[in-house]
Amino acid sequence: MRRLRLLRSLGLLAVLLATPASAQMRGHGGPVRALGVLPGGEVAVSGGFDQAVIVWGIATGTALSVLRFHEGAVNAVVALPDGGFATASEDGRIALWRVGQSEPERVFAEHTGPVTGLAVSPDGLSLASASWDGTARIRPLAGGPARELVGHAGNVNAVAYLPDGRIATAGYDATLRIWSAVDSAAPPVVVTLPTPLNALAVTRDGEIAVAGGDATVRVLTPDGTERAAVEVGPNPVIALALSPDETRIAAATAGGTVAVVARDGGRVLRRLVGPGLPVWSVAWRGDELVTGGSDRLVRRWNAATGEPIGALSLPRPSDPLAAFHGDRGAEVYRACVACHALTPEDGPRAGPTLAGIIGRRIATAPGYRYSEALKSMDLVWDAATIARLFEVGPARYTPGTRMPEQTITAAEDRAALVRFLEKATALP
Known part of the structure; x- marks a missing residue:
């Protein structure tokens, strides 16, 4: 077994050394929701809205493997003490992986809602998770029952360990709980x-750094007393990461920038400015920052200067709805763009492509992993069924769906959306 792992490591090193360097890593079919850098700094792991996990050689920009196990957006990635990593998804599952393997070694499935955060205990023995089922759970990595933390009024979005083993959780209910x-x-x-x-x-x-909807990074003492507050706005903060020396906090925002904040001085040192799309994930690699965003790229930055490593190429993606300017149905559809493509060449994102959806049986688009509940349904998408989906909501109309709950209350807007889909998704 040791020899096999050595051979895998040597093969990985050969790939890292043999491929030309690239500052930007392209491979996801949707926004890059999660990032982690493994010990040693040579390998990153990203998770996307497209349900994929990609293992990257950072120095070369090479995708070493694409892992398809989760049946929902991959929301969190964390490095494990043994050199492996864990991923967590909208499907409620947590998977433990080893670099070079195509299937997870273990899977945890205690949560009943999307899992949005992961953390490893200071002693490396336990894994904590935060979920939209309103709980956080703590489980021994060696095996055994999970401990449940209940108290948040709604989604739990983040979790972390304090050095003494206590657990911090942050929620949509505007509370930090220790x-x-x-x-x-x-x-x-x-x-x-x-x-x-x-x-x-x-x-x-x-000390605890916490941030959210008011675009302010707050630094709290271990007992929860606020020590500093730094406004990094105007847009909400989506992700935080501490530099290896813990003197700086990187705050990724929905407006497309990453603010590098001095932990002690309580000020913004610099801003990393990309193509203007939300930055969903951020991680440190020495004095570099690695970010993932809605442009579907993993990017590298010099954290000391705020400059991109390599050219900041690939401008903001073109608007797929530009050709439908003034079409009310296209405006209604705009909320769906991040998850669904209109053409077959774009393939699946967080959700399947809608190309050819009119007249298509549910859960049959190629290249997308559907839940068993949807695959068992007897439903064909047409003007009536699409309108009904958004009248009553996905959870009621298609139980077992991973589609975010949403409704369109105005009948005229539902009709406009259907008319738009009929022409925009028609196959040649």
């Missing part, structure tokens, strides 16, 4: 903040 390391019955410390919370990070001395 839980006992061992006692599930002990009430948590609850810190109420002025905004829904999306992200957090914890330093080795126990």
Whole structure:
């Protein structure tokens, strides 16, 4: 087994050394939702809205493998102490992987909603997860039952360990909660903040950085007292990451910038400015930053200067709806662009391509992994069924779907959307 792993490592090193360098990594079919850099800094792992996990050689920009296991957007990635990594998805599952393997070694499926955050304990023995089922869960990596943390009123978006083993969670209910390391019955410390919370990070001395909808990064002491607040707006903060020396906090925003904040000075040192699309994920690699965004790229940046490594090529993607300017149905459809393509050549994103959807049986678009619940349904997409989907909502009309819950209340807007899809998705 050791020899096999050595051969895999040597093969990986050969790929990393043999391929020309690229500052930008392209491979995802949708926004890059999650990023992690493995120990040693040579390999990154990204997760996308397209349900794919990609293992990258950072220095070369090479995709070493594309892993398709999850049945929903991949929301979180974290490196494991043994050199492997864990991924978590909208499908509620957490998978443990080893570089070079095409299937996960283990899968955890305790959550009943999308999993949005992962963290490894300081001793490397436990894995924590945050979920939209309203809970966080702590499980021994060696095996055994998971501990459940219940108390948030709604989605739990982020989780992290304090150095003493306590667990911090951040939620849409605008609370940061600090839980006992061992006692599930002990009430948590609850810190109420002025905004829904999306992200957090914890330093080795126990300070907590947290941010969310009001575009402010707050630094709290280990007992939850606010020490500093840095406005990085105007757009909400989606992800946070601490530099290896913990002197800086990278804050990725929905407006397409990443603010590098001085942890002690409480000020923005510089801003990384990309193509203007949301930056969903950020990770450090020494004094580099690696980001993933809605342009479907993984990018590298010099964190000291704020400049991209290599050319900041590939401008903001063209608007796929530009040809339908003034069409009410196209405007209604705009909310769907991030998850669904209109043409077959674009392939699946977070959801399947809609090319040829009129007259197509549900759960039959090629190249997309559907849930078993959808594959068992007897439904054909046409003007009536599409309108009904958005009248009552996906959860009621297509139980078992991973599609975000949404409705279109106005009948005229539903009709306009159907007319648009009939012409925009027609196959040649």
